[in-house]
Amino acid sequence: MKDDAYHDINDLYLSMVSPEEVSAKDIHDPVMSDWIVNTLPDQASILDAGCGMGFHMVALHHGLPAKQSGKRYRVFGADYSESMLSSARANGVRAGIPTEAYRQSAFADLKHIESWSARFDCVLINYAIYSYPDSVLDYDTYFRECLAGISHVLRPGGYLLFNVRDWTSVVAGPKDHDYTNTHDGVAYHCRYTWEFGQDGHHKAHVTMRKCASDLKRETTLRFAERTPKELMALMTGHGYELVSIQAHGTGMLKFDTVIARLRSVQA
Numbered sequence: 001m002k003d004d005a006y007h008d009i010n011d012l013y014l015s016m017v018s019p020e021e022v023s024a025k026d027i028h029d030p031v032m033s034d035w036i037v038n039t040l041p042d043q044a045s046i047l048d049a050g051c052g053m054g055f056h057m058v059a060l061h062h063g064l065p066a067k068q069s070g071k072r073y074r075v076f077g078a079d080y081s082e083s084m085l086s087s088a089r090a091n092g093v094r095a096g097i098p099t100e101a102y103r104q105s106a107f108a109d110l111k112h113i114e115s116w117s118a119r120f121d122c123v124l125i126n127y128a129i130y131s132y133p134d135s136v137l138d139y140d141t142y143f144r145e146c147l148a149g150i151s152h153v154l155r156p157g158g159y160l161l162f163n164v165r166d167w168t169s170v171v172a173g174p175k176d177h178d179y180t181n182t183h184d185g186v187a188y189h190c191r192y193t194w195e196f197g198q199d200g201h202h203k204a205h206v207t208m209r210k211c212a213s214d215l216k217r218e219t220t221l222r223f224a225e226r227t228p229k230e231l232m233a234l235m236t237g238h239g240y241e242l243v244s245i246q247a248h249g250t251g252m253l254k255f256d257t258v259i260a261r262l263r264s265v266q267a
């Protein structure tokens with residue numbers, strides 16, 4: 001994948017992930033997590049699109065143990081970054097998820113996977129749809145193309161869950177934003193330096209480091225400032241109806257979670 005911002009990041013992505021997420025007892029978005037256990041039946045099939053290192057897949061495979069619902073889910077994952085996907089596959093295989101459950105695919109290219117046609121009860125996109133690759137010229141066109149891929153794999157009546165940043169909070173926050181996450185006694189550090197554009201297109205220059213080692217990578221992520229309602233307006237024309245929009249988190253880490261239902265697949 002030519003403009004994969006996560007290429008060669010590998011385990012440095014642990015700088016962005018808390019030990020709780022790695023322990024795979026729950027997914028990181030509490031709105032999604034509550035909705036999944038309260039709404040989806042046991043054995044529902046879920047695609048984690050943009051699965052990253054796949055910790056949420058493992059949590060779902062085990063039925064979100066933190067929720068103690070007794071349900072289990074059939075999980076699948078896709079990501080266009082081969083380096084993220086190979087970490088996800090390795091983590092999944094250790095947890096008993098078959099390697100065939102993972103596919104390297106951009107959201108838009110999901111439409112080419114025939115064996116996944118109308119396959120899933122639910123598709124979730126966690127922390128991945130509000131950013132876009134360098135080559136994209138128009139975010140709304142990109143979003144519609146992603147949606148077409150997702151609609152191909154979602155069964156009619158199935159649900160799409162995704163989260164978007166609360167841009168008012170991000171733009172009002174500090175331009176430099178740091179996280180440190182410690183895994184197995186090793187600290188990983190991540191620094192975001194934001195560059196806010198006037199036109200609602202923003203960039204973050206991100207440096208990830210494994211502390212006490214030379215391992216370091218820099219990447220630039222691009223973001224489109226869109227509200228959930230603006231995205232819902234694009235989705236309505238593609239056969240989706242709104243179920244709910246609900247906020248979670250605070251400050252720079254405030255997000256809105258959108259839950260939508262695919263009434264019918266539109267050409």
Ligand SMILES: C[S@@+](CC[C@H](N)C(=O)[O-])C[C@H]1O[C@@H](n2cnc3c(N)ncnc32)[C@H](O)[C@@H]1O
Pocket residue numbers: 006028049050051052053054056078079080081084105106107108125126127128131132146
């Ligand atoms: C911030 S990470 C989130 C990973 C994971 N969902 C999580 O919550 O930990 C974004 C992930 O989405 C993937 N991604 C972004 N845009 C994508 C697209 N258009 N198609 C497929 N994967 C995409 C990236 O490669 C990366 O692994």
